[in-house]
Amino acid sequence: MLTEGVFDGIRVLDIGHVVAGPFVASVMADFGADVIKIEPPVRGDPLRWLYPKDDVGLFYKMQARNKKSVTLDLKHPEGRAIFERLAAQSDVVVENFRPGVMERLGLGWEELSKINERLIMCRLSGFGQTGPYAGRRAYGRIGEAFAGFAHITGEPDGPPTHSQMSVGDTVAGTWAAMGVMMALYWRDARGGGLGQVVDIGLYEGLFRQIEQQVVVLDQLGRVLERSGSNHRNVPFTGLFRTRDGGHYSFSAVTERSALDALRAMDMAEDERFNSFERCMQHRDEFAAAVKAWMAARTLAEVDAAFQARGAPGTPVKSAADLIDDPHLLAREMVITVDDKELGPLRMQGIVPKLSRTPGAVRHAGQLLGESNALVYGELLGMTPEELDDLRARGVI
Numbered sequence: 001m002l003t004e005g006v007f008d009g010i011r012v013l014d015i016g017h018v019v020a021g022p023f024v025a026s027v028m029a030d031f032g033a034d035v036i037k038i039e040p041p042v043r044g045d046p047l048r049w050l051y052p053k054d055d056v057g058l059f060y061k062m063q064a065r066n067k068k069s070v071t072l073d074l075k076h077p078e079g080r081a082i083f084e085r086l087a088a089q090s091d092v093v094v095e096n097f098r099p100g101v102m103e104r105l106g107l108g109w110e111e112l113s114k115i116n117e118r119l120i121m122c123r124l125s126g127f128g129q130t131g132p133y134a135g136r137r138a139y140g141r142i143g144e145a146f147a148g149f150a151h152i153t154g155e156p157d158g159p160p161t162h163s164q165m166s167v168g169d170t171v172a173g174t175w176a177a178m179g180v181m182m183a184l185y186w187r188d189a190r191g192g193g194l195g196q197v198v199d200i201g202l203y204e205g206l207f208r209q210i211e212q213q214v215v216v217l218d219q220l221g222r223v224l225e226r227s228g229s230n231h232r233n234v235p236f237t238g239l240f241r242t243r244d245g246g247h248y249s250f251s252a253v254t255e256r257s258a259l260d261a262l263r264a265m266d267m268a269e270d271e272r273f274n275s276f277e278r279c280m281q282h283r284d285e286f287a288a289a290v291k292a293w294m295a296a297r298t299l300a301e302v303d304a305a306f307q308a309r310g311a312p313g314t315p316v317k318s319a320a321d322l323i324d325d326p327h328l329l330a331r332e333m334v335i336t337v338d339d340k341e342l343g344p345l346r347m348q349g350i351v352p353k354l355s356r357t358p359g360a361v362r363h364a365g366q367l368l369g370e371s372n373a374l375v376y377g378e379l380l381g382m383t384p385e386e387l388d389d390l391r392a393r394g395v396i
Contacts, residue, residue: 011089047059
């Protein structure tokens, strides 16, 4: 029998802000975790103000889905005391402040682990909790630049290039979520019984994912540079403009897939290109031939030729292309969520697809403090009168 999510029964306190920390909690919320999103009173998370429609932040609706929104001033002594009571009943705390902030609030690992020895504290920061750069302020793009990711992104004769997405944040968030899962597994399934700290710098996930860069430098003395849409080791790849202004990407990394691509472009008999070695020797000529072939055809014609041969290629798609794509709809990668403020909202579905514990998107991001009465009343036993008093004094 299918159940809603693998994290049913796990409670997460999300005191992260913007992207990196909240992304960790979002992954867990999709798979059933009871995530309590703790936000400052009045303004809440800065994401509430990005991409607004009718003064409602659309980014927040996606990032905070499945989370219960409560307000709490962690700088107020009573706010800290309330947080400690919540932490005593939770499994995970996720935060992405600069190192030292939680300690100055009296809510660092030393304090929280005494309150709840089973608590897992996930800490995302620019450069990690230790080391000479630990105190530096950083956001996702700083992580991209520091990790070497921006250095290898862009055209050979152009500057390093940033992505338009929060790559540094979400990659670090993905690794951090994996770390939380490891800590939960050790605590519960392996009988460890205790919580621990999951510590990651924004640059570290990307640094781990720049693949062979470090070992090539160490052993060959080579710094790998930008190569645009080309691949330095694979000649049968690239991104080219079509006759109608579209762009097509193909990448063939085996002899068989390369032959299929060559057949799709009527180049299989050209001896300059019909092996990896020869194509590498004539790489510029190959790129020119592919450019000319694609420039003479529409995007649909190019894709039809590739798909007819089973060659690996795809049009470059935008969100406008994807939102109604039949494959994404079949895979439930675009879903519709009913929201009390905006009505039906389309957003990305759940990743990955689990057959027995698939997870679910139950609601979009809530109103600021929407779950105050539920969380503080049910978990902590606070009365409506107590909540009114805390609200009047700015604690919640």
